[in-house]
Amino acid sequence: MSEPATNGRDFDRGGDDGAVLEVSALSYEYPGGFALKDVSLRVAAGEILVLLGPNGAGKTTLFSLITRLYDTRQGSVAVLGHELRHEPGQALAAMGVVFQQPTLDLDLSVMQNLLYHAALHGMAPSVARQRAGDELARLDMAERSGEKVRRLNGGHRRRVEIARALLHRPRMLLLDEPTVGLDVPTRQAIVAHVHALAREDGIAVLWATHLIDEVAEDDSVVVLHQGTIRAAGSSESVIAAAGGGDLLDAFSRLTNGNGS
Amino acid sequence: MSPLHYYRCLAGIVAREALRFLHQRERFIAALVRPLVWLLIFGAGFRSVLGVSIIPPYETYIVYEIYIVPGLIGMIQLFNGMQSSLSMVYDREMGSMRTLLISPLPRWYLLVCKLLAGVAVSILQVYAFLMICLLFGVELPLMGLAYILPLLICSGLMLGALGMLLSSWIKQLENFAGIMNFVIFPMFFLSSALYPLWRMEESSELLYWICAVNPFTHAVEMLRFALYQQFNWQMAGLTLLALVVFFGGAVWAYDPTRGMLSRRPGGPAG
Structure with a gap:
C-alpha cells in the first residue's frame, strides 16, 4: 500500500510494523465454492x-x-497486532463498522441507537451521551437525535451509522x-x-x-x-498494472x- | 474487558428490549389475553368436565382454574421465548443483529444478555397475569408469588434458550409459522399444563411418556410446586438440564467458527 496521508500529524502507527489492520492469506469457502482466496492487505493509521x-x-x-x-x-x-481469532475482544473494540445493510433499530430514536451501541462497548452513559452529541454535531445531525430512525431518510440514516461507528473512538x-x-x-x-x-x-x-x-x-x-x-x-500503480488509461x-x- | 463493561452491556441490552417492549403495547396485551382466554373461558368450560384429584403439591381438591395457572404461566414464557426467537430472526434480517455480534464481549455473554432481557420482559407479563388472576378470584398463595420468582428466571431462561436455538435455524421470518405449528403447540398440549399426567396415562401410554420427557412439563411442574412454596428438585434439575442443552446449542449455532450461521450457502452479496 502507499504511504498514508497523515497531514503531518504524529499518529500511533498501530502494530509492530505500523499496520492497524493486517489481513494475511485469507481464504473463505461457501458450500458453492470459494468466496475469497488468499487475500492479503494492510491498512495503516490515517x-x-x-x-x-x-x-x-x-x-x-x-x-x-x-x-x-x-x-x-x-x-x-x-x-x-491483536489476532482476531485469539483476541477477538481487543480487535473488535478497535473497530467501527458501517455495514452495507442498514443496521439501525428503526423503532428507537437516533440517540437510543447510539446509547445502545455505547453500552455494547462498555461506555458510561454520561460519556456516551456526550460523545453521541459530539459525533452527531459533526455530521449535522444533532437536532435529529430525538427522532425515531424510521423517520429519517437514507442519507441521514447513513450519517447516524457513521456517528455510531465512531462513538467508541475506534x-x-x-x-x-x-x-x-x-x-x-x-x-x-x-x-x-x-x-x-x-x-x-x-x-x-x-x-x-x-x-x-x-x-x-x-x-x-x-x-x-x-x-x-x-x-x-496507489491509483497510479493500479492503472499502470492494468496497462494505462484512467x-x-x-x-x-x-x-x-x-x-x- | 472489565466487570463494569459486562454490566453496562447487560444494562444496555435489557434497556433496549424494554424500550422495544414499551413500543409494542399490543404485544403485552396479546401476551395477557392468550392465557386469560384459557383461564376464564376454557377454564370455566372444563371445570365441570375435568376433575382434578388430590395430587402433590395440592393438599385438597382444587378447581380447574387453579390447576392450569402454572401451565398458563409457562405458556406466557413459552410464547415470550418464541417471540424472542422471532425478534432475533427479525434483527438478523434487518441487520441489527450484527451490531450485537461485533461487540467486543464474548458471544456467549451477549446471548446470555439477550436471554436475560427476554426473561425480564416475560416476568413482567407473568406478574401482570397473576394480578389479574387474583382480581378474578383465583385463589393463589400470596407467599408463593414471591417464592416463584427465581424459578421463573430458570424456566424463562430455558424457554428463551430454546427460542434462541430455533432462531439460528429459521432462515426467514416467513418460516415462523412453522415454529408455531411444530414447537409451541405440541410443547404446550403435550405437557402437564392443561391436564395432570395421570389423566394422559389413562388415555395413552405413548402420549404420557412424550409429556413426561417434554421440558415444558418439567418447567410447569417446577412452577406448580413453587407456587405452594415447595421446591421440586427433580423438575428443577431437569429444567436446568434442558437450559444447559438449549443454551449450549444456541452458543454453538451462533459461533462464527462452528455454527450454522457461517455455513449458509450463498453468503452475503458484494
Whole structure:
C-alpha cells in the first residue's frame, strides 16, 4: 500500500510494523465454492484503503471475516497486532463498522441507537451521551437525535451509522458500500467526512465500494474480483498494472468488464 | 474487558428490549389475553368436565382454574421465548443483529444478555397475569408469588434458550409459522399444563411418556410446586438440564467458527 496521508500529524502507527489492520492469506469457502482466496492487505493509521470490486467480488465476505461474523482457519486477521481469532475482544473494540445493510433499530430514536451501541462497548452513559452529541454535531445531525430512525431518510440514516461507528473512538473504520442508494451531494459529504477523519484523527479506513468516483487521489486501492486481489497499490500503480488509461478503465479491465 | 463493561452491556441490552417492549403495547396485551382466554373461558368450560384429584403439591381438591395457572404461566414464557426467537430472526434480517455480534464481549455473554432481557420482559407479563388472576378470584398463595420468582428466571431462561436455538435455524421470518405449528403447540398440549399426567396415562401410554420427557412439563411442574412454596428438585434439575442443552446449542449455532450461521450457502452479496 502507499504511504498514508497523515497531514503531518504524529499518529500511533498501530502494530509492530505500523499496520492497524493486517489481513494475511485469507481464504473463505461457501458450500458453492470459494468466496475469497488468499487475500492479503494492510491498512495503516490515517490511511484510506479503497476496496474496489464489482458486486459479488467478495467484499462483504471479507468484511464479515474481519468483523468475525464469519470465521475461517485459512489465513488471519489482526487489528493493532491483536489476532482476531485469539483476541477477538481487543480487535473488535478497535473497530467501527458501517455495514452495507442498514443496521439501525428503526423503532428507537437516533440517540437510543447510539446509547445502545455505547453500552455494547462498555461506555458510561454520561460519556456516551456526550460523545453521541459530539459525533452527531459533526455530521449535522444533532437536532435529529430525538427522532425515531424510521423517520429519517437514507442519507441521514447513513450519517447516524457513521456517528455510531465512531462513538467508541475506534482506530479502524470499516465501511462496506456506505453510499449505496444515496444522492450525489450526500455521497460527496460522506466521502469528505471520512477523508477528514483519516486526515485529522488518524483513523485507518477500509472502504469497500464499486463506485470509482469515491476514490481520492491519495487513497490506496485494492481491486478485488471473484474473491482474489487483481491489483493493489496507489491509483497510479493500479492503472499502470492494468496497462494505462484512467482508474475506471483499469478497474474494468481488471474485472473483465464487470466493473464498468 | 472489565466487570463494569459486562454490566453496562447487560444494562444496555435489557434497556433496549424494554424500550422495544414499551413500543409494542399490543404485544403485552396479546401476551395477557392468550392465557386469560384459557383461564376464564376454557377454564370455566372444563371445570365441570375435568376433575382434578388430590395430587402433590395440592393438599385438597382444587378447581380447574387453579390447576392450569402454572401451565398458563409457562405458556406466557413459552410464547415470550418464541417471540424472542422471532425478534432475533427479525434483527438478523434487518441487520441489527450484527451490531450485537461485533461487540467486543464474548458471544456467549451477549446471548446470555439477550436471554436475560427476554426473561425480564416475560416476568413482567407473568406478574401482570397473576394480578389479574387474583382480581378474578383465583385463589393463589400470596407467599408463593414471591417464592416463584427465581424459578421463573430458570424456566424463562430455558424457554428463551430454546427460542434462541430455533432462531439460528429459521432462515426467514416467513418460516415462523412453522415454529408455531411444530414447537409451541405440541410443547404446550403435550405437557402437564392443561391436564395432570395421570389423566394422559389413562388415555395413552405413548402420549404420557412424550409429556413426561417434554421440558415444558418439567418447567410447569417446577412452577406448580413453587407456587405452594415447595421446591421440586427433580423438575428443577431437569429444567436446568434442558437450559444447559438449549443454551449450549444456541452458543454453538451462533459461533462464527462452528455454527450454522457461517455455513449458509450463498453468503452475503458484494
